[in-house]
Each structure stands twice: as structure tokens, then as C-alpha cells.
Amino acid sequence: MLTKDKSFYKSFLILTVTLMLEQAVVLSVNLADNLMLGNYSETALAGVAAVNQIQFILQQMVFAISNGMIVLGSQYWGQLKKEPIHKLISIGFWSALVIILLLFSYVSLFPHIAVGIFTNDRAIVAEGMSYLSIVRFSYPFFAITTVLLGGLRCVEKVKIALYVSVAALFVNCSINYVLIYGHFGFPEMGARGAAVGTLTARILECTIVALYLFCGDDVLHFRPWELFSIDLSLLKDYVKVSTPILITGLIWGCNTAMQTVVLGHLSSNAIAAHSISSTIFLFLKVTSVGCSSAASILIGKAVGQNRLDKVKEYTRTLQVLFLCVGSTLGCTMLLIRRPFLSLYAISDQTYQLTLQFMIVEAFVLLCTSYQMCMNTGVIRGGGDTRFVMIMDAFVIWGIEIPLALLTAFVWKASPLIVFMMLNCDQIIKCVPAFLYGNSYRWVRKLTK
Numbered sequence: 001m002l003t004k005d006k007s008f009y010k011s012f013l014i015l016t017v018t019l020m021l022e023q024a025v026v027l028s029v030n031l032a033d034n035l036m037l038g039n040y041s042e043t044a045l046a047g048v049a050a051v052n053q054i055q056f057i058l059q060q061m062v063f064a065i066s067n068g069m070i071v072l073g074s075q076y077w078g079q080l081k082k083e084p085i086h087k088l089i090s091i092g093f094w095s096a097l098v099i100i101l102l103l104f105s106y107v108s109l110f111p112h113i114a115v116g117i118f119t120n121d122r123a124i125v126a127e128g129m130s131y132l133s134i135v136r137f138s139y140p141f142f143a144i145t146t147v148l149l150g151g152l153r154c155v156e157k158v159k160i161a162l163y164v165s166v167a168a169l170f171v172n173c174s175i176n177y178v179l180i181y182g183h184f185g186f187p188e189m190g191a192r193g194a195a196v197g198t199l200t201a202r203i204l205e206c207t208i209v210a211l212y213l214f215c216g217d218d219v220l221h222f223r224p225w226e227l228f229s230i231d232l233s234l235l236k237d238y239v240k241v242s243t244p245i246l247i248t249g250l251i252w253g254c255n256t257a258m259q260t261v262v263l264g265h266l267s268s269n270a271i272a273a274h275s276i277s278s279t280i281f282l283f284l285k286v287t288s289v290g291c292s293s294a295a296s297i298l299i300g301k302a303v304g305q306n307r308l309d310k311v312k313e314y315t316r317t318l319q320v321l322f323l324c325v326g327s328t329l330g331c332t333m334l335l336i337r338r339p340f341l342s343l344y345a346i347s348d349q350t351y352q353l354t355l356q357f358m359i360v361e362a363f364v365l366l367c368t369s370y371q372m373c374m375n376t377g378v379i380r381g382g383g384d385t386r387f388v389m390i391m392d393a394f395v396i397w398g399i400e401i402p403l404a405l406l407t408a409f410v411w412k413a414s415p416l417i418v419f420m421m422l423n424c425d426q427i428i429k430c431v432p433a434f435l436y437g438n439s440y441r442w443v444r445k446l447t448k
Helices: 006-040 042-078 083-109 111-116 122-154 159-181 191-216 224-228 232-264 268-304 308-341 348-381 386-410 415-422 424-428 430-437
Strands: none
Touching: 006 042, 006 159, 006 191, 006 268, 006 308, 042 083, 042 111, 042 122, 042 191, 042 232, 042 268, 042 348, 083 111, 083 122, 083 224, 083 232, 111 122, 122 159, 122 191, 122 268, 159 191, 232 268, 232 386, 232 415, 268 308, 268 348, 268 415, 308 348, 308 430, 348 386, 348 415, 348 424, 348 430, 386 415, 386 424, 415 424, 424 430
């Protein structure tokens, strides 16, 4: 039976729409880069796409740090305890900076190797290195922004992220227009121009969020010097909760990067088609991401309040909502694929391959909307962070990646078949999501 709690639907809708719009605006920055670079040079587009895979791994790891804060923090928020959330922000801040330092050092010392992992085309590698030389400086700003926003999400303060993302989109698009093509007397910088736009947008985001948290927030009342206060007892709990999430993020980040590695070694058309199709796929997927994040907050809050009856009601209701969302997104992908591709100046071969990729992704959206929202939203939000890690490790590295490598390099299958194998995990993971999700063995109270 679906829940009759009207406040649940209201809270879920507000959180989902706000988080969805925020993610949509964030992805619009990447979409702007894709559209402008796609009309500038297909080689530049492919080079930036390769570097974006490095950034995706970074994002997954930083999001994992933030999500660990949210899982713990939401339960404390259910008990109306704010002090532990302050300490979680400090822990997340320093954890993110350590990861950023390691990745920044790697891409700075070995840029050719970092980009060359994803393609063996020298022209694409050169464009990627040019973009990476500037965009790497945006990594610390992105990490700090994500952690601070994670702290605010613990207490259901999500609107600031949307406002900041809109401002960043405007700045990024404006700089892209000027520097990629060399308008208004500025130099024509191509991929480097897109990197300058992204870096500027990240600095703006970080500045606004920090000022809001330290000076404008009326719930947490967090102050800058609290970043230097580490609670060792809470750190132990955080590490226990966050480590599986971090490993899961790394697994998923490497999986996504592997898609580019495999397709990039097939043909330049395949990597360009993947870059274009994945852009609109991720853009539509933001609705599922919003649903997942909202579910995590609400389920975590209910667990913190010891309301198992509400946890079960909400879980049943959320599954119906997830399936409705997934069906709508899949149909939308099919309807807009040709109008969307008309925006790109690409070869006919790339156009046809992109169309095929988008048909596959329409079905994948349905499966993703259910399994991701159940696994990373409901189950992880309920306190069980190990299940998703174990499942992802087995399905991705035990089934998906071996099948993709075999079809690509042993059986010499077409890029379409390889692409289908690279997405088969989304279908497989629906089964454990349903079985384990409806067992309620994942409910864990993590607070003290």
C-alpha cells in the first residue's frame, strides 16, 4: 500500500525538483561545452570528452565523500542534532582535499598518460592535454563546493545549490562563446577557452556557497574555524559509512572511464558518438539523480526517528514513483534524439552511430531510474552502504567489463554491440535492488 502521508509527497517533490534542476544546470555546463566544441572541432570535442572521464572519476569520489556525510547527517537531522553535522562537514572537507591533491599531482606530472588512457589518437590526446592544463585548477574549488553543499543537504537546504548552478552556467556559457571562437577581439582558444570557462564557473560556485554557509545560513550556523575541528569518534563512524561509498564511486567512475577507453580504441566516431549521446543521457538522468538524493534524505531522516513503519511505507511508494519516472525519461529520449542531433555539425557515420546509442540508452534510463534510486537512494540512505559496493563490484567487474572487452577486442563486434555490453549492468542490478530493497534488512541506525 502506498503512503497516505501528504507531507512525504510534498517534501519528496520539493527536494526532487530542486535537486533535479540543480543537476540539470550543472550538466548544462557540460552540454554547453559539447555543443560549442562540437560546432568548432570534432577533434576538440573528443579531446575534452576524454579529459571529462578523468573529471568524472574525481566527481564520483568527491560525491562519495559528500554522500557519506548525508547518510550520517540525515539521521542526526532526524533527531534535530546539528553539532555532529558541523563536525561531518569538517571531516568531509579535509577528506576531499586529500583526494584532490593526489589527482591534481597525477594529471600535472603525467598529463599525456592520463589522457592517452582513453584514446590512442594523437590529435585527440593533444587537444585533451591542452584542455587539462587549465581545467585541473578547477578541481579544488569543485571539491570544496560539493562538500559544503552536502552539509546543507543534510538539513534539507537545497535551493542554494540551484541558484549557484544557474550563475555558474551563465558565466561558463558567456566565457565559452567569447574564448572558444575568439569573439569580441579575444583570442580563439578552442578547447582551452572552454577550460577557462569551466574554471571561472567553479571559482564562482565555491565563493558563493562558502559565503552562504558561513554568513547567510539560518539553520546550521556553521563558522569557518569549525573546519579545523575534527571529532575522532565521529571520524570513525564516518569512515565506516563512507568507505564503501567511496569504493563504489571509484568502481563506477572507473567503469564509466572504461567505456571511453573501449570505445575510444575502436574508432574516433565511436568516442564522439558516445560523448554526444551520454550528454543527453546524463541530462535526462538528472531526474533520477534528484529522486535518489531526495529518497536518501527522507529515508535517512525516518530511520533516525526510529519510524520503521514509515520507512516501509515510503519504500513501497518510492518504487512506484521510480518506475514512472524511468518510463517517462525513456520515452523522452526516443522523442528528442533527432532534434537534438540536428544541433551538431558531425559526420554522417557519427550521426547514425549516435542515434543507435541513444535508442539503447532510452531503455537503460528505465532500468537506471529504478535500480539506482533503490540502491543509492533507499538502501544506502537507510544506512547500508556496503550492499551497493559489493553488488557493483560483482556486476561491473565480473560481468559487464569482461563482456565489453570480449565483444570489442576478441569477437570484434560492432560499436553498438560493445555499447550494449557496457550498459548491461543497469538491467542486471534491477534484480538485487528489488529483492534486497523489499527485505528491509538494509535498515541501519548509525547515530549515537
